[in-house]
Structures are given as C-alpha cells and as structure tokens.
Amino acid sequence: MSGLETLTMAKALNTAMRHSLERDPKVVIMGEDVGKLGGVFRITDALQKDFGEDRIIDTPLAESGIIGSAVGLAIRGYRPVCEIQFDGFVYPAFDQIVSQVAKFHNRSLGNVKMPIVIRIPFGGGIGAVEHHSESPEAYFAHTAGLKVVSCANPADAYWMLRQSIESDDPVVFFEPKRRYWGKGPVDLSDASSVPPLHKARIVRPGSDATLLAYGPMVATALDAAKAAVEDGRELEVIDLRSLSPIDIGTVVESVRRTGRLIVIHEAAVNLGMGAEIAARVQERAFYSLEAPVLRVGGFDTPYPPSRIEEDWLPDVDRILDAVDRSFGF
Amino acid sequence: MSLHGHVPPEPDLVQLLTPEGVRVSHPDFPLDISDDEIQALYRDLVLVRRFDAEATALQRQGELGLWASCLGQEAAQVGAGRALRTQDMAFPTYREHGVAWCRDVDPLTLLGMFRGVSLGGWNPNENNFNLYTIVIGAQTLHAVGYAMGVTRDGAVGTGEPDRDTAVLTFFGDGASSQGDVNEAMIWAAAGNLPVVFYCQNNQWAISEPVERQSKVPLFQRSAGFGFPGIRIDGNDVLACLAVTRMALDEARSGQGPTLIEAYTYRMGAHTTSDDPTRYRLSDELETWRLRDPIERVRAYLIRQAGAGQDFFDELEAESEALAVRVRAGCRALQDPSPLSVFDGVYAEMTEELAEQKAGYAEYLASFEDGAHQIDEPVASS
C-alpha cells in the first residue's frame, strides 16, 4: 500500500496497526473483542485473520489484566498495543497504568523500556449510555512517565499511531470516537513530511484570536472559525495533538500574534488541559495577551444522559460566545 | 499420570424441568411447587420476553439509544428473582430485566437509561433492586459491602423469616475475569457473608466465548475461594428457583456465600449495537432454541397441568397490553432540561457549581430565537 489514499479515521488506525505488525514482529495487539469481531468499533478489523491469534489477542475481560500483562510483555521485549473498549472502562487499569507503566523505565534505571500503546476511544456525541462518552485525558497527562496524544484526522491517526507504536515510552492514545467515520487524505508512503509526534499544528491560520483544540473538538473549532468569518474575525486554529508533553512553543508563538486564546475540550474545565495551558501561556506570553485565556469545555458534572449531550458538549455557538467574551475584555 | 493429564469429570447440571417440559426430580433439590405457581412463573416469563422484545423494537425505531436484550435468559432471571424475599437485596448488571420485573420495578423505569434521559433513574432502596451497573463486575463488590452491613445489623441467622436478609448479585461469564469479581468472592468467603453470586453463563461476552475466560466450568471457581458452587440449567425456571432459594436460605441462616452458575444462552445480540454474525454460527442458536426456557413450561402446563386455552388467551391479551403501555410510555419519556445536569452532583450544590449553572442559564437565555430552551423540557418525538 502506498501513496495518497482517502481513508476513514477507523481505517487509518487499522492500517497503522497493520503496517506496524508487518514491520515489527514484536508488535502485538490485545484487548476485549479485538479478534474476530475486530473490536466494537472495528478498528482491529481483519487483523486477527491475517496475523493470527498469537499476535491479535482477545483477552479475558479484565482491563487491569490487559495493561498488567502488557507490562510483562514489554519487559520481555514486546511492543503491546492495548485497546481499552471505551473511555469509561480504563479505570480498572488505572493502577497498572499510573503505578506500573508510567514508572517502570524510571525505576529500572532506564534498563527496561515500556513501549506500550494504550488506545482509548474517547469523548461523546454518539448517543451512548453512561461510561461510553468520557474524556479522562487529564488524569493521564497529569502522570509523569506517560505520553498522551490525540488525533483529529485520518492522516494524523495513521502517522501518530505508527509513531506511538515506535515510541520507547508508553503512549496513551486517545481516539475521538465520534470522528471515526470521517474521511480524509492519508499519504501512507511519505513519512518525511510527517511532524514529530509531540508537535502541535496550526490547522487554520488566522490573526484575530487563537482557538486551541485536540481530538474531537478540532473539527468543531474549525467550524467555529469558518462561522466567525461572517463576523469579520479571522481565527487561528491549532490542533494540539500531544497532550503530554505539550508543544507550548507553537501555542505561545500563535498567542503572540493574535493576543487571544480560547482552549476547547470536551473534558470538564476544572483541572482540564485548558487549565495547564492557560497557566503556561500567561507565564510565557503575559504581555501579549489582550484578554484572559478562556476555556470552553464540559461542565463540572458527570457526563449527561445522551438526550441532552449536545447541550452539554462544547459546540460552535459556545466557542463563538467565548470569542465574543474574549473581545469584550 | 502428569499434573496436566488430569481430566475433571463433566459437571452436573441441576434440572427440574426438561426441555420437553417433563418434570424431573433431583435428590438434592426438591421443589414443592403447585401448578398455579408454575403458571405464575410462566406469566412472568412471557411478559418479560414481551417487554424485552418491545424494547428491542423501540431501539430499532430510534426511541432508545441502546438495548441489552435478555432474550433466552428469562428463566435464569425469573427463577432467581422469584427466589428473593422482600427484604433481600439484588445487585444487577445491565441485562437483568427479568429480575427487575420480579422486584416490581416498572419496565418503563428501566427504559430511561437506555433512552438517554437518565443515568440510572430509580431508588435502589425502594424495591431492593440496585441500579443497573454497566462497568463489568463492579456491583459484585457493592453486594459484598451491603452484605457486610446486613451482618453488622444482625440481620443474619436470627431465624426470623422477615428479618434475615440475603444479597443476590448478578454477573456474566465475561465479568468473572474481572478483579472486582474475584475480590468480591474473597471478601465474601473471608467474612462468611450472606451473598449469593449468580453468574449467568450465556456463553458469550460480546464476541468472546466463555473459553476465553475460563478453563474450568465457572461454578468450580468457588472451591478456590472456599464456598460451594453449583451449575444449574439456566433455561429451567424451576431449577433456577429451587437452587437460588436454597442458596439464599443458607445465606440468610448464616452459612455464607454460594456461587450459582446458571448455564444459559444469549439468544440475541450482545446489545442492539452488536452484530453476532461476525463471530458465532447460527447452528449454535438452533441448538439452544430447542432448549427455550418458555416453551418447556408451556408444554408442561398444557400436557401435565391441564392449563386451558383461556389462560393462554388472557396472558396474550395482558402481554399485548403491556407492549402498548411500554410503547406509549417510552415515547412519552421527557428529555431532562439541559440545566438539570448540575443538580444532584453533590448532596448540596457547591457555590462554584451554582455559579456555573447560572452562567449557563444566562448563556441559554441569550438565544432569543428559541434555538435553546431552558426551563421547558424539550418535547420528545
């Protein structure tokens, strides 16, 4: 497979795993229903058929077991790619991720690498029952030793997953499940133009204010930027891509030009990614700011029942409202 | 012989009513039950299946976001549900619609969560039926803690039939792999707690067959924890009733926990989002169709108990009326107001949350064209 293709994000992720499995015999995929079913979102579709049950492992139903055994596999030199079925089901594995995966390299004086990828479909907007729409990224970004990323389009899905699997550090890979079926161009052959995994990207240049988003909210931010043109405002949109480490340089550079920053995520605002970014930006670009850094995010409540999730989730109107407030300062 | 050469014998399966509808007796599990009582169980089974089918249809029509059908597991659920006494507490998964029925939880109440208008939606203490729990296995530990409370309250082994209390917790074959479930069994054994672990082995955890979870029959796991385990024909409502009743009795009298493996089959998809054709063969379904939990009771009632056509006609009418009520009731379930998300997060709303709520109300009010509505619940379709 080579050249430019149009893929859904789901297919791009699937292809990234396929290519990683082909390239490196140490790569194994493990999770609940990842085999015959291809995962509940079909992201591992047909991989077991082609790579066998030894490499595409339908695990017993136990998330702590999935991650804990991935640690053992990593010690033994494997590169496990673990699928957690939904965001809300990662917590049984939280201890293994935070206390073991994150610390092992450090504790072994760098002798043992933890090249584990933990794929987590996250975020809402799909009309699901509870535990299926959460945005737990801040818990992981808060934990030293873990790298945390999120893709927002098929090309990044492909390359960021490839890079994550090749990373010698553990990567928690957040997939915006409501964007799985969106299509986009992916250049499967040309790795040279691909940015490093932990680099943010300006996806729409603008001069009046900066919108910073990641994962599912990048598309929403782009929609807001398009709508803002009618109000005569040119908004810059940055896809953060990496939540830990944060490419704060790209953000600060943008804020120096626009003077205004609005951070958008589905996760609750309280101690979310926006809080950290706001703190860093005011430390580095205080005199460039025309207004306080504003946050548009989920409310500090449990994720709501699905019939009112569209009210709860940040949307174009809520973003534009924040833009207005920014200009009102 | 080698350590790994030892082959354990095929497990027994307690059965009191064969798939052909013939009553059989079991030396250890006598069941004294009248034909009237069997008719009542039959009514439960039929109505639960009807409600469940209606819910599946409502999902197809877009009225529910999701439905987890209990098709094929009605006997396992009704048998266990009818073994409970009023004071007992049940801890379900998300599929125990038949148990909810036995606990007099209005079927419409169950739909709220699947429609997406609530995150649970009932008071667990009202009918002694806990909230549905989606996180696999978590509820088994809650059951254990509840049983610890029961023990501390002195509501075990007093001999007073209305006081002694047992706890019944449900989980699936897949869930048996979770740490929580194993920890629950350790706790229950260590504390000799009045809890009955009721595993509906419906052979599948989404796409994973039970062999992915266990090499030994699941009921045998209890031996390692130190309490009895037993496998019952989960499609035989009489066996489910008899054995669960006995286990609950023993729990109430202070004899400690039991593991029951109700051997059954998930006849439908895992949920309405699932496509089982990707991972299982249809002849499996055919085999289990012959073991249908309702047909065998019907055959018994007609052939052995002389149930007349009137009984079946009346039940059919009742079943139709239930379906009509569920359909209409589901469509009438109101969406909550967007502002309701702030309520109930804490015992008392914090100031900062109140501020967030007020800010959001103001924001919503800023849309004069009515694109957002605030206090009025959004009318349902």
Ligand SMILES: Cc1ncc(C[n+]2csc(CCOP(=O)(O)OP(=O)(O)O)c2C)c(N)n1
């Ligand atoms: C902790 C956790 N992990 C994953 C899931 C997703 N999930 C929902 S149901 C299910 C299978 C459960 O199988 P089983 O316990 O056999 O019960 P059944 O659904 O067959 O009744 C899975 C993996 C979940 N709900 N919770």
